[in-house]
Amino acid sequence: MKKSLVFSLLLSFVCFLISSPMFWELMSYLHPIVIVVLFFCIFVIALFFVLLIRKETIKLPFQLFSLLLILYTIGLLILLFLRPNNQDYNTMNLIPFSTISFYLSGEVNWLISLYNLAANIGLFILYGIFLRVINYSPFTLLVLPVLVISFIEVLQFLTHRGLLDIDDLILNLLGVFFGYLFYPIFKRIVKMSF
Numbered sequence: 001m002k003k004s005l006v007f008s009l010l011l012s013f014v015c016f017l018i019s020s021p022m023f024w025e026l027m028s029y030l031h032p033i034v035i036v037v038l039f040f041c042i043f044v045i046a047l048f049f050v051l052l053i054r055k056e057t058i059k060l061p062f063q064l065f066s067l068l069l070i071l072y073t074i075g076l077l078i079l080l081f082l083r084p085n086n087q088d089y090n091t092m093n094l095i096p097f098s099t100i101s102f103y104l105s106g107e108v109n110w111l112i113s114l115y116n117l118a119a120n121i122g123l124f125i126l127y128g129i130f131l132r133v134i135n136y137s138p139f140t141l142l143v144l145p146v147l148v149i150s151f152i153e154v155l156q157f158l159t160h161r162g163l164l165d166i167d168d169l170i171l172n173l174l175g176v177f178f179g180y181l182f183y184p185i186f187k188r189i190v191k192m193s194f
Helices: 002-026 034-054 062-081 098-104 110-122 125-133 138-158 166-189
Strands: 058-061 190-193
Touching (some): 002 110, 034 062, 062 125, 062 190, 110 166, 125 138, 138 166
């Protein structure tokens, strides 16, 4: 297990260094903590695949999982609410798929398009896994993510720290849904102790 952890960390550093020119460009339009959040995501993905390939499992106390999720959430909230002030956040989009279509149209820098689409999905996968770990009812699994993500979207708009965009809601919910689908694989690798 220790070898897998060290190898995953080294693999994460290599992937991060190779991708770093793209990440530094993102900092011009996001809070610098994006670098920490992206490295954390790369490390988790690398560790998962290393453990999957080596057919190893990791024992993770639920308290540690919860603490890591809280730290991750703080980083995500900083990304969502502490953006550079030189951007205008006074608009809203209530037309489904219009922002997604715009990003896919090629009119926007490909890196910004990729980040916005992938991040809006990928950054919420962990929450889908968490909701399955704590075994909420099917109703709660449907309603809670919609309410929380909608609240975040409205709060970003009201505080002028982000756009109110129905497509962000759609993509974030898709990420939570992917977390639900990914949970059985997660459960094979991560043995949660309560």
